[in-house]
Amino acid sequence: MKERELVVSKIREGTVIDHIPAGKAFLVLKILRIDEKTKETVSMALNVPSKKMGKKDIVKVEGLFIKEDELNKIALIAPNATINMIKDYEIEKKFKVKLPEIVQGILRCPNKMCISNTKEPITSIFYIKAENGDVIAKCHYCGKKIKKIAEFLI
Amino acid sequence: MKHLISIEDLTKQEILKILDKAEEFEDVALGIRKCRILEGKILANLFFEPSTRTRISFETAMKRLGGEVVNISAQEASSIAKGETLADTIKVVSNYCDAIVIRHFLEGAARFAAENSAVPVINAGDGAGQHPTQTLLDLYTIRKECRKLEKLSIALVGDLKYSRTIHSLIKALTLFNSKIYLISPEILSLPEDFLEELNGNFQKARLEEVIEEIDVLYVTRIQKERFLDEEEYRKVAGSYRITPQVVEKLKSDAIILHPLPRVDEIDIKVDKMRQARYFKQAFYGVPVRMAILSEVMQ
Numbered sequence: 001m002k003e004r005e006l007v008v009s010k011i012r013e014g015t016v017i018d019h020i021p022a023g024k025a026f027l028v029l030k031i032l033r034i035d036e037k038t039k040e041t042v043s044m045a046l047n048v049p050s051k052k053m054g055k056k057d058i059v060k061v062e063g064l065f066i067k068e069d070e071l072n073k074i075a076l077i078a079p080n081a082t083i084n085m086i087k088d089y090e091i092e093k094k095f096k097v098k099l100p101e102i103v104q105g106i107l108r109c110p111n112k113m114c115i116s117n118t119k120e121p122i123t124s125i126f127y128i129k130a131e132n133g134d135v136i137a138k139c140h141y142c143g144k145k146i147k148k149i150a151e152f153l154i
Numbered sequence: 155m156k157h158l159i160s161i162e163d164l165t166k167q168e169i170l171k172i173l174d175k176a177e178e179f180e181d182v183a184l185g186i187r188k189c190r191i192l193e194g195k196i197l198a199n200l201f202f203e204p205s206t207r208t209r210i211s212f213e214t215a216m217k218r219l220g221g222e223v224v225n226i227s228a229q230e231a232s233s234i235a236k237g238e239t240l241a242d243t244i245k246v247v248s249n250y251c252d253a254i255v256i257r258h259f260l261e262g263a264a265r266f267a268a269e270n271s272a273v274p275v276i277n278a279g280d281g282a283g284q285h286p287t288q289t290l291l292d293l294y295t296i297r298k299e300c301r302k303l304e305k306l307s308i309a310l311v312g313d314l315k316y317s318r319t320i321h322s323l324i325k326a327l328t329l330f331n332s333k334i335y336l337i338s339p340e341i342l343s344l345p346e347d348f349l350e351e352l353n354g355n356f357q358k359a360r361l362e363e364v365i366e367e368i369d370v371l372y373v374t375r376i377q378k379e380r381f382l383d384e385e386e387y388r389k390v391a392g393s394y395r396i397t398p399q400v401v402e403k404l405k406s407d408a409i410i411l412h413p414l415p416r417v418d419e420i421d422i423k424v425d426k427m428r429q430a431r432y433f434k435q436a437f438y439g440v441p442v443r444m445a446i447l448s449e450v451m452q
Contacts, residue, residue, distance in 0.1 A: 113281050115262040120239050122266060141262025142283055143160075145347045 009043070014062040016084040017074065022047050024077050025057035030153055031073050031106060032066060040064045053080075068095075073106060075099040076128065076135055076149050099128055099135065107137055108152045114142040124154070156450045157268040157275045161286040161322045166329045173294050175445035176438070182218050183440040190220030195451055197221055198251040200243070200267075201278075202228040202258040207414060207436055208278050208287070212255050215443035221451075224251065241270045248272040253451050256280075274450035282316045288413055289322035291442040292372070293330075295435040299409045300369055307367055309335040309359070311394060312374035312419060314344040319413045320374060321348065328354035335359040335368065339390045342376065361394070365403045371396070371410045371429070375417050396420045401427050411435050 020028055025044045029035065034042060041062040050056040065085055074081050075097040085093040105123045109116045116124045116139065125140035137146040146152050157163070164172075181187040197216045199209050204227075213223045226247070240263060248254060248271040256267050257278040264277035264284070279285040297303045308327060314320050314336055324344070327334055333355045336344055349356065365371075376391055396410065401424050404410075412420055412432040424430050 111261060113259075113261050115240070115258075115260045115266045115280075118260065120266065121241050139262070141265050142281075143261075145351075 010089055011043075011060050011062045011086055012089055013087055014040070014060065014064050015066045015071070016086060017059040017061075017071070017078075018056070018082045018084065019050070019053060019080050020057040020059065020074075020078045021053065021080075022055035022057055024150070025059050027077050027150055027153060028057075028059050028074050028081075031076065032061075032070060034061065069100070072098050072100045073103055076103065076106075076137070077153075079130070079135060099130060101129075102127055102140075103137070106154055107146065107149065108154050109139045109142060109144055110146060110152055111139065111142050111144040114139060114144060116141045157271075157277075158286055158446060158450065159265045159268055159275065159277045160284045161289045161326045164286075169290065169293065169326065169329070172290055172442070172445045172449060173297060175448065176290075176294050176441040179218075179441040179444040179448075183215070183437070183444060185218075189218070191448055192216060192219040192221035192451060195221040195252040196250070197223045197447065198247050198254045199223060199225045200247060200254055200256045201226070202256070202263075203279070205257050205278065207439065208257065209255075211436075211439040212276075212278065212287075212443050212447075215440050215447055218440065219444055219448060221252075221447070240267060244270040244275075245272075253447065276446060276450060279318055281318070283318050283321070285318040285322050287439075287443055287446055288319045289326050290446065291435065291439045292319070292323050292411065292413070293326055294442050295411060295431060295438050296370055296409070298438065299431050299434070300407075303330045305331050305333075306369040307333045307335070307364075308370040308372060309337055309361065309364055309368045310372050310374075311337045311361060311396075313342045313376045314338040314374075315342045316377055317374045320344075320372075323372070324348075324352065324354075328352055331355075333357075335364045337361050337364075337394075339393045341386065342390060361400070362403075365400065366405065368404070369408055371404065371408060373410065373412045373416075373419050375412075375415065375419060394419060396424055398423050398427060401429055404429050 025046055043060045045058040047055045048058055071083050081097045083095050084091045104125050107124055107126045116122050126137040128137050135149055137149055182189040199212055201209055216223045244267045253274045255276045255278045256264050258280050261281040261283035264280045268275040277284055277286055310320055336358045373396055408429050409431045410429045414436055
């Protein structure tokens with residue numbers, strides 16, 4: 001805990017996402033749809049030294065308890081991320097993200113000829129699984145697989 | 155409600171059930187026996203891409219079973235020309251009929267259509283995606299003409315990259331313990347991620363290496379319409395050709411199949427040779443589609 005306190009101050013209430021691979025903090029915010037238009041205060045620490053990971057990123061979202069289903073989407077790019085739900089400066093709940101089996105509306109199919117890339121009223125759907133340590137997403141409509149998931153976040 | 159979108163939606167037992175049913179319909183398809191089990195039902199043939207045999211064989215199958223058919227092609231459909239979405243077209247058409255057969259140039263279009271339909275949807279080809287009814291008739295032909303489906307040695311020749319027929323067929327053949335030889339120009343080889351997903355006995359080969367061993371020689375056309383670059387098409391057009399000299403090296407009880415139409419990949423002199431079964435294969439499309447229609451509509 002001390003390690004984190006050095007780089008980002010404690011929050012009173014909200015969600016702390018730890019053990020994000022270095023350089024992926026912005027993608028985590030993208031998945032959670034947090035940007036300049038959302039009202040929450042967000043603080044980030046990039047390239048924090050970590051015993052387990054060498055370097056890692058940390059994201060703190062103040063005043064917002066993000067739903068577990070939403071948080072699990074982070075596993076697409078940060079499979080080892082840990083979540084700390086903070087209340088009154090204390091950790092109320094701590095858990096590791098779990099890879100969701102299915103994600104909707106957050107990935108774009110790389111196949112230009114896929115129906116999901118048209119003006120139809122359609123939400124992209126991908127089936128997620130881990131294969132040899134990599135996360136693979138498979139399009140529900142055309143079956144195309146994505147291996148470099150970060151490149152296809154909407 | 156039953157849809158038929160991908161061959162993967164069917165179990166081996168369900169596939170065999172359709173083939174058995176098709177067998178029962180063969181005399182109806184030939185006009186020897188009358189059968190009116192789909193009387194009063196209407197099938198909508200919704201074709202966003204040109205088709206001859208698939209559309210006609212569905213139409214024939216429906217009429218042989220006593221049903222009616224309405225044909226809508228993209229060229230005729232004013233709503234589509236006006237920019238109506240596929241979702242809206244399907245919502246409207248599915249209120250007029252008892253089942254929809256769809257062919258579309260976009261991959262996944264049939265699955266999306268099924269999600270918007272009030273009646274069963276049958277995929278008659280979606281871009282370079284799936285063509286499950288062709289696969290079922292291919293399996294039917296192999297079973298009829300080779301008198302078995304298990305443990306055959308099958309060479310797939312031609313466009314393995316874009317051919318939806320091949321993509322559907324390969325998935326089905328893995329259920330029947332086939333040994334599959336993949337024979338194609340390098341730029342038309344089967345996509346890697348497609349192969350990774352399959353648990354089967356596959357091997358890239360050259361035709362001359364395996365010709366004496368195979369039970370089924372399945373040839374496909376190089377599809378000009380799938381190439382974004384015409385120069386790429388010209389590089390491979392005419393790169394393989396099945397001639398009588400090639401066929402003479404086949405086993406006498408081997409069979410040659412082709413989903414048709416052909417361009418020049420099979421010499422017309424081969425048509426009269428005992429191994430040529432592609433026109434019979436085209437006929438089998440009718441009883442197999444009768445089985446599919448009765449399965450989804452009854």
